[in-house]
Amino acid sequence: MSVCKSHRERLARTVVDLPKSGIRDFFQIVSEMKEVISLGVGEPDFSSPWHVREAAIYSLEQGHTGYTSNLGLPKLRHAIADYVGRTFDVAYDAEEEVLIAVGVSEALDLAIRALCDPGDEVIYHEPCYVSYRPLIELSHAVPKVVETDAEGAFRVTAEAIRAQVTDRTKAIILNFPNNPTGGAMTGEELKKIAELAVEKDLIVITDEIYAELSYERPHVSIASFPGMKDRCIFLHGFSKAWAMTGWRIGYACAPAELIEAMMKIHQYSMLCAPIMSQEAAYEALQQPESDIAVMKESYWRRRNFLHSAFESFGLPCNMPEGAFYMFPDIRSSGLSSKDFALKFLDAEQVAAVPGTAFGSCGEGHLRCCYATSMDELKLAAERFERFLASCVS
């Protein structure tokens, strides 16, 4: 008689060992509460621009409901190559060097899987978006962390990366402007990392999804430095700057051979990104500057407001230079990130994500998304002040 295995025993070791996202636990708790002010989101509070929504409706009316080529609609790839060329100063060939994916999340997964054999090492920086480490581990590659902190404005340095480079290092993942810290790099710092990548012959996977939401200086892409186009996988998409998270459209621009390899995985697992979303993304590239300007200014004002509110009651917080997150230092409360988030939620009905959800060095911080209404931000700030006072007394 055969012995029946438990489902857990049937599961792949890699998946069993993968930690659950810290965000999911917290989500459960928050979703059961009413009247919560949420600073816990990772997306814009705008709906997608009306002309984008309208274009998608029109394309459905026209019956555009089939598959597209694996790489994505040619007209969209051309529009992307144009946009990336003029915005980031890197020229990509729309026919061979651009792949449309289901969000940057998929594109990142494709990039890592295309590059890594088991045991290869990938360097990334924490605090960071929740998927980087798990995606590296799912590829049976080895994650190597470089930590960033408030003192260093949450920027990563070439020296810190160099310290993690071994002969198994395949790639470096960069994400600036950064979720969850709002940190952004300067051109000089990126140049040093670019030189290191050339020296050590490494690929740089650069997730620049928040590029347009840079408040202090124009965004610079590492792909634009000499010799870098040939060793960069540039990832971008429409979710953040165009407020199009639910459409799930991201893209990768990279040398043809890398795109070809990523496309192999994409074609077998995803086939193509949904055509209606691709049509919407094409429309989004028709007037990007004016769509983005209004939203960007609104985030900029809310950033200023929340930062000045934190300052007024003495909560230390690095001034974020991009994206729409604040990452204040809550250590003066005497609480851990997780306890702070739970108690704050319980006492004041404000939800913010513990910094540890983005890596262990996020301890002592809280991610507060300011892409929420000014009225809610004001209330949240008042409650923050009251809660902090209650911690100290």
Place this chain on the structure above:
Amino acid sequence: MEPLLALLRQNARISLEDAARQLNWSVADVAARMEELENEGVIRAYQAVVNEEKLDRDEVTAVIEVKVQPEREGGFDRIATRISRYPEVDSMYLMSGQYDLLLFVGGSDLRTVARFVSERLASIPGVTGTATHFHLKTYKHQGVLMEGEPQHERLQISP
């Protein structure tokens, strides 16, 4: 647009402290710039955008196209200024195309507006023709949707 103006266009009732925080300016700077904008005549008024349909009133608004014989000296300005002074005229623009002036005129009922057009407006020397359209419903005014945007559910926590 200047950030302070953008802010005021969105919410003219914003406090100086609030505006200062959002713009990363000092309160004194915001106050000074607002005064400047008022003195220069850039800001002409601070008004509420009202959804008239929510009010239980029977007032009517008409949109009136007016053809005018321009004058050798001053073009349309003298006659336009004269028309714009009537309190019944809510807004007024000089237009290109089939007619010259576009007026938004309010009145307590159809007859009042009709009388304004025939007795006041059409009788002004230089006015050569009018076409009156009665306004039925407002969908959007000054960039504000009267019905508001439908609220979409956002996940409260997301990565």
